[in-house]
Amino acid sequence: METKTCSKCRITKPLSEFQSDSTKRDGHHNMCKACKNAIRRDYARTKEGMLKTIYKDQHYSSKKRGHQPPKYTLQEFIAWALPQKELDILYKQWVESGYYHRLRPTFDRADDSKGYSFGNFNKWMTRYDNGLKGVRDHANDPKAHPIKPVIGVNLKTHIQMWFPSLTLAAKTLHINKGNLWLALNNSNRTAGGFKWEYANKKELVAQ
Numbered sequence: 001m002e003t004k005t006c007s008k009c010r011i012t013k014p015l016s017e018f019q020s021d022s023t024k025r026d027g028h029h030n031m032c033k034a035c036k037n038a039i040r041r042d043y044a045r046t047k048e049g050m051l052k053t054i055y056k057d058q059h060y061s062s063k064k065r066g067h068q069p070p071k072y073t074l075q076e077f078i079a080w081a082l083p084q085k086e087l088d089i090l091y092k093q094w095v096e097s098g099y100y101h102r103l104r105p106t107f108d109r110a111d112d113s114k115g116y117s118f119g120n121f122n123k124w125m126t127r128y129d130n131g132l133k134g135v136r137d138h139a140n141d142p143k144a145h146p147i148k149p150v151i152g153v154n155l156k157t158h159i160q161m162w163f164p165s166l167t168l169a170a171k172t173l174h175i176n177k178g179n180l181w182l183a184l185n186n187s188n189r190t191a192g193g194f195k196w197e198y199a200n201k202k203e204l205v206a207q
């Protein structure tokens with residue numbers, strides 16, 4: 001079996017673990033696929049990387065809706081968006097959520113019948129609040145969500161339920177994950193008839 005040592009992680013892997021690249025002597029990239037993916041993912045999680053994803057999604061959505069694509073360039077979009085405080089607040093919330101795909105900020109248009117332009121900007125909104133189904137769905141990326149156990153307290157019965165993760169709690173009780181996340185991170189909110197908190201913050205009281 002032909003192998004190659006990755007220039008980044010220094011692990012020797014089969015050639016199939018390296019993308020082909022005709023400019024290289026052995027026809028493959030020097031960095032393995034896993035390292036390339038990690039770099040791509042890390043960039044997508046920076047504020048600039050996130051704006052690039054939003055920009056790409058705007059082009060994709062405009063085409064799908066039959067609208068003109070945005071007239072601004074990626075650089076113009078980033079320069080316009082970066083100083084905005086509201087975007088910063090939503091960006092930090094997205095980071096805190098473990099890059100939960102439904103909490104990624106989006107550009108909400110004032111007039112939905114028109115395409116993306118700075119003149120048609122209403123406000124920054126999470127994808128969840130904007131009602132967007134995943135254009136790019138990161139839900140299947142296991143690294144996207146650090147798994148933390150959660151506890152729900154039933155508002156009526158006061159019975160506590162422990163779950164190994166937000167995802168399992170949401171699935172079991174048929175609660176929207178975004179709502180559950182918001183309740184976990186805001187003591188004034190409830191979700192699915194439960195008050196929520198991360199299990200590490202408080203010991204489970206014996207029933």
Ligand SMILES: [Zn+2]
Pocket residue numbers: 006007008009010011031032033034035
């Ligand atoms: Zn590597």
